[in-house]
Amino acid sequence: MRNKNIKFPALILIMLTSLLACTKQEYTIPDPVSQLTNDCIKRTIGPSIVSLPLEFAYAMALPKINGKLVSAEVEASIAGASGTFLEHRSFYTNSSGVDVPVTIGTPSTTVDKLTKVTFNVDTNASTLRYNYVIPEEARGKSVSFTFTATSSDGKTATYKMGPYAISKMAIKKNLAVSNGVNAFISIEDMAVYNATAAATNAGKVDLVYLYRATPTTFTHALVSPGADAAYLPGVTLPSGVNRSTKLRKVFNLQDRNLSNLQYGIYVDDIDFTQLDMVDMPNYALGLRAEAGVWVETTDKKYRAYIFVNSINAAGTAVISILRYTL
Amino acid sequence: MTKYLKITLSILMISVIIVSCKKDSPVDEDGLLITFRQECFVSNFELLGSDFVTVRAATAVIDTLAQTINVTVNPGTDLKNVYPQFTLATDCKLDPKVIGKTDLSNLASPKIYTVVSGNRKIRKPYTLNIKF
Structure with missing residues (x-):
């Protein structure tokens, strides 16, 4: 008897809950805007x-x-x-x-x-x-x-x-580099120098762009002035250009800003802060169009991401730089 | 009626207990299934650079009798930061595990990776020889 008394109201309660849960909420047209x-x-x-x-x-x-x-x-x-x-x-x-x-x-x-x-x-x-x-x-x-x-x-x-x-990064797009001419890259200045200007700014030159058709895996390269001479074949460095910059090659990281709004990937501040540059070499060989290189300057003042916009077999390339001050 | 219900329930409970007490398939210390397979070899090898693009100059030569992997890499490859990839026979595992970038720059002392068979009873050390 007692069980029956409990069961019936419980059943009614469950049914009511089910009915309420299934009530369709009608869409109501919002009030028209009456002011600015x-x-x-x-x-x-x-x-x-x-x-x-x-x-x-x-x-x-x-x-x-x-x-x-x-x-x-x-x-x-x-x-x-x-x-x-x-x-x-x-x-x-x-x-x-x-x-x-x-x-x-x-x-x-x-x-x-x-x-x-x-x-x-x-x-x-x-x-x-x-x-x-x-x-x-x-x-x-x-x-x-x-x-x-x-x-x-x-x-x-x-x-x-x-x-x-607002990001701490700085950006410089579409810098033309050429083998043996405008080949000296400064991360601090975010600029490309020829040999004369590089000698004047020797303490700021972090990388040398060079192109060698052979070996076929060398081609377009960014090499630190402080790298082994084997990676700077035929290069005469201007006086005082001797920094050793760490590099890490990347592929498929086409930052939207650097790639002139072509892709939907963004390099952000956090990428630079979390970057592992321990034991990285001071040269990057065999760069291709749309490849990139993470960079850490020898004084650890800057980290940068260099994106290769385009390359030319004549020994030229266009690069863009995102720089983060540590 | 109640009697039949009780018997049915008892049989059901016993079945559940039997099923739940069945011994699980054996797993090793890594939680991987130990199987009956005895095959133990490397079938393919790849070496990637920091940009996850191959640094091999040619296809790796795998000698399953001599248990060696000979790889020629591109000039200028930074062997301190490479990612070796092994393809193994079914159910095998590798010791030591490759968990990230690996330093293979000591060419005078080639690194040895051991392939462990699916039944975990056969171990074959492969010497990884790299040259430019």
């Missing part, structure tokens, strides 16, 4: 590197009966470098997938940290892109942004983005 509103997305992915842009898309809209957009502005916590701007054109994507611009005002003006666009067309919705060029001052710090839209009814809408950590 805004939204923002960050379009740039990957590490934030000084001299490269951070791009945002800032959208703002208000009901037509409330008026029109008057201005849009962005305040960065650290003033952007030259080239920072807020688009004065609103883009929409047409049926062919092409972004089509519609001019909404005069080109933006930037004063210190503030970049502003004033609308000169009658519109109540717009999406403007903000291009922030990361300044040297921001290296190793973080930067945040405040987007503000103002409408003709005096209302403002604000959207905060960030903070975003």
Whole structure:
């Protein structure tokens, strides 16, 4: 009798729970926007590197009966470098997938940290892109942004983005090197020197680019000036060029920034901090296009990643460098 | 009725106990299955550089009678940072294990890798000879 009394209510409870769990939640149409509103997305992915842009898309809209957009502005916590701007054109994507611009005002003006666009067309919705060029001052710090839209009814809408950590890395792209001519590479300067300039900057030359058709495994090489003479055949080093730099060959690491936006791989600060360069040699032979080399300078001041953009059998190559200060 | 139920349950329980007490297949100290196989040899060998691209200048020569692997590598290969890869007969394992980059730069003293058969009773040391 007692069992029956328990079993029946328990059964009812289970049935009710099952019914409730299966209740379909109806979609409700959200309330229409009744005032000035805004939204923002960050379009740039990957590490934030000084001299490269951070791009945002800032959208703002208000009901037509409330008026029109008057201005849009962005305040960065650290003033952007030259080239920072807020688009004065609103883009929409047409049926062919092409972004089509519609001019909404005069080109933006930037004063210190503030970049502003004033609308000169009658519109109540717009999406403007903000291009922030990361300044040297921001290296190793973080930067945040405040987007503000103002409408003709005096209302403002604000959207905060960030903070975003700015990488300690420095980047230099598309440096042309050539066998026996512009062959001396400085990681500190992120530059390529000829023999004369290398002699002047002897203490900064970390690598020598050379090309030898034979043996066939030698071809394009980056060799430290301090390496065994066997790896510098026929090379006369300028006076004082004698640093011994550690190198580690890599393949299939096509950093997006170094490869001119071709791939979806990013080298970031953490790769340099976790890099194992113990017992690495001071030469890298047989480099191919899209190969790379991790580098650690002899004074352990810098680590770098050198990406080979292209090679030429005539003994030239184009390289790009990401450098991390330890 | 209850009597039959009890008998059925008892048989079921005994079956479960028997099954659960069955001795597991033997495994070695690495948790690998010890099998009945006696084959014990290296069937293929590869040597990769720090960029995981081969550094061999030619196909490795494996002599299963002399128990040697002779490899010629490209000039300038950094043998302090290479990754040897062995392909072994079924169920075999290697001693010492290759767990990462390996220093094979001491050419005067070639490294010896021992192949252990699937039944773990046969051990064959292979000498890895590298030359430029």
